[in-house]
Amino acid sequence: MFSFGVAHKLRKIVGGDAVLERPEDLMLYEYDGSLARGAPKYVVFPQTTQHISEIVKLAAREGLAIVPRGAGTGLSGGSIARSGGIILAFARMNRILDIDIPNLRATVQPGVVNLDLSNALAPYGFYFAPDPSSQKACTIGGNVAENSGGPHTLAYGVTVNHVTGLEIVLPDGRIVQLGGTAASSAGYDLTGFFVGSEGTLAIATAITVKITRLPEAVATLLAIYDDVQAAANTVVALTAAGITPAALEMLDGWTLRAVEASVHAGYPLDSAAVLLIELEGLREAVDEQAELVSELCRKTRAREVRRAADETERQLLWKGRKTAFGAIGRISPSYYVQDGVIPRTRVPETLRKIEEVSRKYSLTIGNIFHAGDGNLHPLILFDARDAEQTQRTLAAGREILEFCISVGGSITGEHGVGMEKQDLMCTLFTDSELEVMRRLRNCFNPDSLLNPQKMLPSMRTCREAFAPGHHSVEAPVAPAAELR
């Protein structure tokens, strides 16, 4: 009876066709790209900021949690309705509100798909720089929540470097403005603070972003190695030489063979690793840098360096990289992808550590990562139907991330903490540091109505994380197709 009441009230706000409540409809919203799962009570499709303001007020009255959701491509459980409640799905708030070339800005609703914005900007000679591998599906609202990266963030920065203004709805229904068109303004940079807050502060309803000129020239190089350590050494050498490519990606031999079996991207099957290196800028600069990079690759024992001859070949090389996770999905019942970050000088030893973990736990681990900024994505293959193997997988993942922390790194470079890495937050941050973050969350979201039990661990979680014999356990599910 009560349940019917809420659905009815939601329909009065957003319209009769914009609320889902039947179990078979809700099932589709139990997942994201992570291993987590959780069933919402309702899925609502707001169309305006005002709708959202009214929905959060209703939710507060009914004591229901609100979980914002873009395309559900997230990799850390950020959009999972962990404690039931209402999923706020942004599929119908997908309009580009303004393209403002004189100010080099665009303003979008949160449901706009990342690549759709770049496509809309292309006729003007601009694009939106953050390019997560899921960019064909993921939304800019989701990018803001997770502070998403992507291969080209090496040169252009992550989402926060491109957001100048936000309209947000607070859990009490108040609609407020943070920042705007100007690159900065006096007062606290709440815009910057909001980006990457994983839906735990407020709900973004309009987003103003910087737009970036399309490069004049692009060169894409494929450096091929017989030894994965040699590829790692190239990464160190390129960074030390002060060369900043637009992108610098690594795939190890196992991963590239899996990719080749799915997409024929042109990675040589007998190699131990490849580096995908992209250079962008003025024609003259790109040509010179391509020479320089090729030379450095050879000096650090690349077997061969190829340059994509045309746009088709270039796109194919990138297709291999961007669809890699999907390719793994073809050959393994499940996989677990990590998102650790390390200083770039530590790439070689971290690869050795991952090999060691793979042997220790008897698990296949593929390596694919944004080598240029030290952001690793080890892929651990397992069968989720095997509980013991699942436990081993989680333990292996944890050991890799603990290693990242031990060399001065981080547990997540772009996927977010979500539900998945909450207990590791207790390892990365002290109680006091977490308490400062909780205080700040409470300025926006004091009753944790928005995205409860995400990102910040409870004090209890931290105590349990350090209890003997503890393993982080989330219900494992099937892999998602095409991800970062």
Added chain:
Amino acid sequence: MNQGTIVQRDLGSRFENLLGPAVVLTDTTDLQRYAIDSVVPRLVLQPESTEQIAAALRVCTEENWTVVPFGKGTRQHIGRMPDQVDVALSTEKLNHIESYDPGDLTISLQAGVSLAHAVAACAEHRQLLPIEAPEGTTIGGALSTSSAGPLRAAFGGLRDFCIGVNFISGDGMNGRGGGRVVKNVAGYDLMKLMIGSHGSLAIITSANFKLFPSPQQTITFVCEFASLGEGLALRDSLLRSPLSPLACEIVSPSAIEYLSESEPHDPDEWAPEPSTQNTAAWQLMIRFAGSDRVLARLRHELAASVSRELSGAGETDLWNQVGTFEERLLKHHRNAMIFQVELPLADSRSAIQAAESSATDYNFVAAITGRATVGSLIVAFLPLAIDPPAVTQFVSAASDFRSRLSKASSAVVMRCPREAKQHFDVWGSIPTDIELMQKVKRALDPQGILNRGRFLVA
């Protein structure tokens, strides 16, 4: 012995007992050096560790003693006048480079490290920490005041390359955001909160930065225009071209003389000539980095607009002069009122025109420089009369100028005579919700002891 002296002694002995005598300064001449707008602190603390800072802040919160975080004081002129300062908390003993990993292009610096020291350490490895601030500024001071200069065109602001921060909240809690790696989304981005918070939330104790390879060679093109419109038209065509300048500065005709190396006039005996703008030129100074081939192409493409090309020592001097524009102005005009204006790019022209009109209407001359491709201007109102200008003249001019700016812009008065400062709000209006800012302030500084009364957010 009056009441004040007794309290003074209490304060001193309280901290001497807590932190040891080496940390506490009570000598009057020492205290003078830490005055804020002539308000002398009752006590100066020079803690040697973050633990000491936390202990001191806990006591101050408990006793409701106000605290001014202090680096080298190069930017303390910003903000409202404090009513009273109990404690100036200096970071000068936190002056170590904690770690520098040239191979990873990252550096960790304690808050009291001088920017010049950090920049020099990076330069040894041909790496660049692109923070620009007045001579002597500390890392903590640069972060708190969100210091930036012409290089912002290429490298962005501090928010774009500060990758981690450690701080102590007003009530003495350890806080941290980010880390030492260049990509990191674990936890809230507290760097963004600290940058530009003007010491109102916490005491920054250290911070980590991403570095950039130093450009191997650079050139600067100076382009002169009869009108502002022509200068901005070149700026616009640059923004739409594939060319990426290291810096692109717009300079008004009246600002140019302050960039040259002349001896300052006696500020009490001298005033600028009334408007000479009709004859003099606007300048766009555009700096590029690149190889010989790249620079040759730029030279070719920009040939029609370029009046002068600079490289080597002449170029370095020019950019030093642009970077120290504010200090240079003050040598000539101790009564100058200087705004930092942040605005949408397309509002540049109207904002500059507004500055010129408001200045003229209230007997000032406007001298303007700014990051033309970023939307950040330094606007100086120079008093015309030899007699000290009336307070109302500053107040009215500031209010008039602000009223002519678009809603999306903000204009903070960075400097003006102390007498005028008391009669208007140096911060002005901002686009962001103030109520949320107030909540954030209370969350990190519950008693409101940090820079009380000075910042935009109380």
